Amino acid sequence: SSPSVLQALAPFELVKYNVEEDQPERDERGLCIPVAPGETGLLVIKITKQTPFHGYAGDSQKTQKKILRNVLAPGDVFFNSGDLLMVDHQRFIYFQDRVGDTFR
Numbered sequence: 001s002s003p004s005v006l007q008a009l010a011p012f013e014l015v016k017y018n019v020e021e022d023q024p025e026r027d028e029r030g031l032c033i034p035v036a037p038g039e040t041g042l043l044v045i046k047i048t049k050q051t052p053f054h055g056y057a058g059d060s061q062k063t064q065k066k067i068l069r070n071v072l073a074p075g076d077v078f079f080n081s082g083d084l085l086m087v088d089h090q091r092f093i094y095f096q097d098r099v100g101d102t103f104r
Contacts, residue, residue: 010051013072014041014085022100024068024080032071040086040096044071044078053079 015032016025016039024032024042035041047053047067055063071078084096 011046011048013044013046013078014039014087015044015071017042017084017099019099024071030070031073032068034072035086037087037089037091040084042099043081043083043085044068045081046071047077047079051079 013032014035016035017023018025024044027033032044045051045053053063053067055066066080066082068078068080070076082099084099086094086096088094
């Protein structure tokens with residue numbers, strides 16, 4: 001399905017990610033930087049009533065690491081999927097990699 005259909009179900013964004021620092025890149029305002037079509041970015045999903053993130057049972061530190069604040073606007077909250085994806089100019093989505101301390 002197209003990203004626009006997915007956006008309606010679970011608002012998401014692909015943002016620039018610094019693999020060496022293991023965190024999203026931010027602009028001078030402290031907000032994450034969306035990638036252009038054809039660029040690889042970190043998949044972040046907006047946390048809302050329709051798309052909640054209840055966290056990891058018994059691991060509040062791991063839960064907090066997955067929550068990103070001030071992503072596209074001050075005060076917004078997103079879930080860090082840990083997935084690097086790319087959307088091409090025809091709006092096809094491609095998995096590229098996982099970030100962090102995952103088994104490869």
